[in-house]
Amino acid sequence: MAEIDTQTRTERLAGQIADAIIEGALPPGSRLDEQGLADRYGVSRTPVREALRQLGTTGLIDIRPRRGAIVSEITHAQLQELFVAMGELEATCARLCAISMTPIERRGLEALHESMQQLATQDQARDPESYVLANVAFHSKIYSGSHNAILADMASSLRRRLSPYRRAQFRSAGRLQMSYAEHQVVVAAIIRGDAETAHSSMLRHVSFVEDAVEKMTPVKP
Amino acid sequence: MAEIDTQTRTERLAGQIADAIIEGALPPGSRLDEQGLADRYGVSRTPVREALRQLGTTGLIDIRPRRGAIVSEITHAQLQELFVAMGELEATCARLCAISMTPIERRGLEALHESMQQLATQDQARDPESYVLANVAFHSKIYSGSHNAILADMASSLRRRLSPYRRAQFRSAGRLQMSYAEHQVVVAAIIRGDAETAHSSMLRHVSFVEDAVEKMTPVKP
DNA sequence: TTCAGATAAATTGCATGCATAAATAAGCGG
DNA sequence: CCGCTTATTTATGCATGCAATTTATCTGAA
Incomplete structure (x- = not known):
């Protein structure tokens, strides 16, 4: 097995989701379903939500209250x-x-x-x-x-x-x-x-x- | 009673905590106890954690994995x-x-x-x-x-x-x-x-x- | 067919509970 | 008296559950 568990699930998730967006796997406008991401990465919704909030403040994704997050679409x-x-x-x-x-x-x-x-x-x-x-x-x-x-x-x-x-x-x-x-x-x-x-x-x-x-x-x- | 519940608890918290820091109520180095903040603002730890993560990415606070968050201290x-x-x-x-x-x-x-x-x-x-x-x-x-x-x-x-x-x-x-x-x-x-x-x-x-x-x-x- | 309204399904926001890592206190040998 | 090891306590990380809102589906009338 590897080594460092120094990183928390949330942080790792934030990185993975960001990479997926940057690499184009999640194009602008894509819906970021919390449960879907949780399943996809084998975690619960909680760290997913925290990761999304982090990405939201960077501007990479757009968090719409009560309406879910999407990859930022840009005019x-x-x-x-x-x-x-x-x-x-x-x-x-x-x-x-x-x-x-x-x-x-x-x-x-x-x-x-x-x-x-x-x-x-x-x-x-x-x-x-x-x-x-x-x-x-x-x-x-x-x-x-x-x-x-x-x-x-x-x-x-x-x-x-x-x-x-x-x-x-x-x-x-x-x-x-x-x-x-x-x-x-x-x-x-x-x-x-x-x-x-x-x-x-x-x-x-x-x-x-x-x-x-x-x-x-x-x-x- | 007021009107807009359009804002989520997490967002409001992020604003309130940020204000407290900016106004000096929470000086650099202050420990940001999750339960304490939750009690202070009458919510559970979940929205507090999300708000902290958001503030973390702005650099206002420093989130140390497994060791809690503090108001950013700066060299x-x-x-x-x-x-x-x-x-x-x-x-x-x-x-x-x-x-x-x-x-x-x-x-x-x-x-x-x-x-x-x-x-x-x-x-x-x-x-x-x-x-x-x-x-x-x-x-x-x-x-x-x-x-x-x-x-x-x-x-x-x-x-x-x-x-x-x-x-x-x-x-x-x-x-x-x-x-x-x-x-x-x-x-x-x-x-x-x-x-x-x-x-x-x-x-x-x-x-x-x-x-x-x-x-x-x-x-x- | 299309659109309005009502109902059902899905999803988010948040509270709560538990396992585990840190911080702290207690015990012990030097 | 002090440093180091070991227990105890505390706090964080994460999973789960439920209420509320949004979104999708269905029904019926124009």
């Missing part, structure tokens, strides 16, 4: 706001990176970015998976490089919340190379400590992502 | 990070205000700010209460003026989370006039649409607040 306007917010947060993190990343962190970021060149240029139609993974790592490095756990948490929380809407984004033609080129500007600015450019180029990068998503995501009015 | 370093994060968020909101506030919103902000001049100059030792209230309204206007509900929520959530540590801040000598003068720069920049200055001056304003708080808040290492 077009709200989706835009989410992207703007994430863009501003990531841009802020990037600016802080330019100011306060350690030399080691700068080297690490640069190295990761360079390793992504191959992933971006290899046959993208076949498998953007590895680039997507590296991309998450890239943005995580930006978050942690800000040296501010609060901003980092907010940014990754937003990223999670948006993930149901970005799934297919990297499948569009040339998006990988575009993304890589945008990263290039951000990284260069951070490396040379140019806070303003780091900020503005990251803002632009995220807004490009937004454009790419908008072209393909049908969201109800 | 000096974390307090600094919180202030930096809030500063960056408010600065971002201020920048967005400069870009996208409507003429009516600009007028409203200016009017509120002007009304605060009297509150700042009147005998401050006696009663900073009214200025504190107006100050909350001022920053709320900045949040809503960003026209981004996500950023606004994050900023006000952070403000709530910091409120236990800012209570006595405005009692220090001359802090009111200082605050008013700092606001002046921010408002002027927003009114004339100077995004960069709005951002940098708000950042400076919040960091002054941080300084004022640090001088008086004893936080354990």
Whole structure:
């Protein structure tokens, strides 16, 4: 048998349900039946309810009193706001990176970015998976490089919340190379400590992502 | 009898407990005994637990598995990070205000700010209460003026989370006039649409607040 | 057919009970 | 007197049960 029971059922559930949403198994609008989830994960309704309430405050799901919870459905306007917010947060993190990343962190970021060149240029139609993974790592490095756990948490929380809407984004033609080129500007600015450019180029990068998503995501009015 | 039972016990509890923390009735480190809270508010442990879990995800309280919940205690370093994060968020909101506030919103902000001049100059030792209230309204206007509900929520959530540590801040000598003068720069920049200055001056304003708080808040290492 | 109202089924909100891990107190050897 | 082990107590985590509300189903009339 494994080891750590240090985690409570509720916490584990919150993670599992969140993952299911992020991975798309539970698309926006899905009803989150308490008993159903309890059966599905082999627990009672109590920890399910606590997990749902936790996810509710993150915005991932929407709890409607006496009417059950659903995976958050988002209007077009709200989706835009989410992207703007994430863009501003990531841009802020990037600016802080330019100011306060350690030399080691700068080297690490640069190295990761360079390793992504191959992933971006290899046959993208076949498998953007590895680039997507590296991309998450890239943005995580930006978050942690800000040296501010609060901003980092907010940014990754937003990223999670948006993930149901970005799934297919990297499948569009040339998006990988575009993304890589945008990263290039951000990284260069951070490396040379140019806070303003780091900020503005990251803002632009995220807004490009937004454009790419908008072209393909049908969201109800 | 009143009317709306549209709100669930859990939600009401979450609000009441949060208020108690914000108002200082439950200082950082306080133990949040489930049964005690249940008795105190005349409910069972179940809604208390759900409310606590909700507050846990906002960061207001700290839930330690199997060891109960306490009002979040914060190290000096974390307090600094919180202030930096809030500063960056408010600065971002201020920048967005400069870009996208409507003429009516600009007028409203200016009017509120002007009304605060009297509150700042009147005998401050006696009663900073009214200025504190107006100050909350001022920053709320900045949040809503960003026209981004996500950023606004994050900023006000952070403000709530910091409120236990800012209570006595405005009692220090001359802090009111200082605050008013700092606001002046921010408002002027927003009114004339100077995004960069709005951002940098708000950042400076919040960091002054941080300084004022640090001088008086004893936080354990 | 479609829609209104009534009835039945399903689901949420909350209280309660119990097992188990922590915290606390008691006992014991040093 | 003090530290460490062991019992006792307390509190948390979770399951279960019930009342109330929502949602689905059924009936009948326009």
